Amino acid sequence: MTAARIRINGSFRGQTITGQQRYAAEVARHLAALHPESVHERAPGRWWSRKALRAWLWSQTVGFGRRGEILLTLTSRGPLLARRHVIVVHDLFVFTHPEWFSRRYAWSHVPVLWIQIFSARAIVAVSDPVAEQVRALTKGRKRVLVAPNAPAEVFLEGGGAPETLHRTLDRTGLTAGSFILAVGSLDPRKNLERLVEAHRRLPEPLRASHPLVIVGGRNTATGHVSLAGDQSTRLLGRIGDEELAALYAAAAVVAFPTLDEGFGLPAVEALAAGAELLVSDIPVMRWVCGEFASYVDPYSIDAIAGELTRALTEPRSSPEDRAARRHYAASRFSWDLTCTAITKGLQAMSSDGTPCVTSNEGVQRPA
Numbered sequence: 577m578t579a580a581r582i583r584i585n586g587s588f589r590g591q592t593i594t595g596q597q598r599y600a601a602e603v604a605r606h607l608a609a610l611h612p613e614s615v616h617e618r619a620p621g622r623w624w625s626r627k628a629l630r631a632w633l634w635s636q637t638v639g640f641g642r643r644g645e646i647l648l649t650l651t652s653r654g655p656l657l658a659r660r661h662v663i664v665v666h667d668l669f670v671f672t673h674p675e676w677f678s679r680r681y682a683w684s685h686v687p688v689l690w691i692q693i694f695s696a697r698a699i700v701a702v703s704d705p706v707a708e709q710v711r712a713l714t715k716g717r718k719r720v721l722v723a724p725n726a727p728a729e730v731f732l733e734g735g736g737a738p739e740t741l742h743r744t745l746d747r748t749g750l751t752a753g754s755f756i757l758a759v760g761s762l763d764p765r766k767n768l769e770r771l772v773e774a775h776r777r778l779p780e781p782l783r784a785s786h787p788l789v790i791v792g793g794r795n796t797a798t799g800h801v802s803l804a805g806d807q808s809t810r811l812l813g814r815i816g817d818e819e820l821a822a823l824y825a826a827a828a829v830v831a832f833p834t835l836d837e838g839f840g841l842p843a844v845e846a847l848a849a850g851a852e853l854l855v856s857d858i859p860v861m862r863w864v865c866g867e868f869a870s871y872v873d874p875y876s877i878d879a880i881a882g883e884l885t886r887a888l889t890e891p892r893s894s895p896e897d898r899a900a901r902r903h904y905a906a907s908r909f910s911w912d913l914t915c916t917a918i919t920k921g922l923q924a925m926s927s928d929g930t931p932c933v934t935s936n937e938g939v940q941r942p943a
Contacts, residue, residue, distance in 0.1 A: 580922040582607065585649040586619025587635035590626075592793075594761065595841045596666050599702065599725050600650035603664075606915045607648075646922050649692075656691050662922065663692050664700040664723075667838030668709050669765070676765045693718070698925055700918060702839040705860045721921040724864075725839045726909040727848035730817045731824065732902065744822040748812065750789065753893075755810075756884065757827035757851075759791045759820070759842040760834065766792070767833045767856070767874050772809055774833075774880035782888050783808050786828055791815055824849035829887040832856070833874040840864050848905035850898030852891060854883050868901050 588600040607615045624634040639658025649663045674682040701707035707720045760766035775788040793814045830846040832855045855861040857871035872883045
């Protein structure tokens with residue numbers, strides 16, 4: 577089978593790096609490396625990228641390319657009209673929970689995503705739960721393939737170089753094994769307000785000896801939360817991947833009590849670093865983490881506090897535990913598997929016009 581000619585929509589270039597942009601950058605890089613003769617990217621110049629409206633207007637032009645090419649849009653910034661368009665759907669929250677977003681964002685993105693989904697030739701979902709939601713929304717009329725997120729190489733290195741760990745701990749004033757780490761934007765969906773309150777309810781000696789450290793910045797597309805914590809809550813803002821990997825590896829426990837996710841990349845990054853992980857008991861987290869995390873009701877502050885207490889007093893952080901978590905994350909989620917799944921789906925579409933459905937392991941199965 578000849579490789580499909582793929583044009584990658586590079587309109588994500590220049591955006592603030594969150595889960596969608598990381599996915600786009602990694603998929604674009606790996607697809608180009610795997611298929612250098614059949615994959616090329618078209619990206620906006622600097623002038624277009626400086627303003628969101630300009631970048632969106634530019635993205636409308638990327639749909640007009642050479643005949644026979646498949647356009648692959650990897651984030652929500654894509655054209656309304658395009659030939660042979662394949663889009664990645666990271667989540668449907670703008671439909672299901674518009675209250676999580678600014679009114680302007682919801683007003684503008686609901687019709688755009690609706691048009692893109694129903695005009696696309698095929699849809700890539702980042703998890704099985706998202707794929708099921710897309711199939712329900714389209715009443716099974718769209719073919720969907722699953723190609724999940726994956727941890728970057730730096731998170732698979734067990735916290736990186738020792739000097740990076742020491743430098744990070746020195747800069748932040750933290751002690752390895754003596755802090756709780758949370759990673760996520762400061763928006764309502766990440767449930768950080770309940771996490772901060774749960775941390776306040778820990779027994780005083782535990783709370784004093786294990787500060788809550790939150791990594792992440794504000795997202796202009798969402799509502800904001802105010803984290804009026806105390807001296808035992810630390811807000812680090814956005815940090816680089818090397819420092820983040822070091823913090824994952826050094827944390828006593830990583831807490832990710834999100835209300836919902838399309839995939840939940842911080843959970844997989846934490847597992848890749850070997851960290852003990854506490855996550856929400858929601859379908860996508862069960863799908864992502866399997867038996868390698870502890871689960872809690874994200875709406876119950878007492879439940880979160882109780883599980884944090886358990887994790888700090890009865891840790892599951894033996895070398896064998898950490899190695900098992902790292903192996904699970906590395907073997908189940910990789911960019912090679914993700915790009916294999918995408919490539920198989922696009923090749924099937926190129927050969928007979930009918931996209932296939934692909935499982936998260938990248939194995940083609942009939943639609």
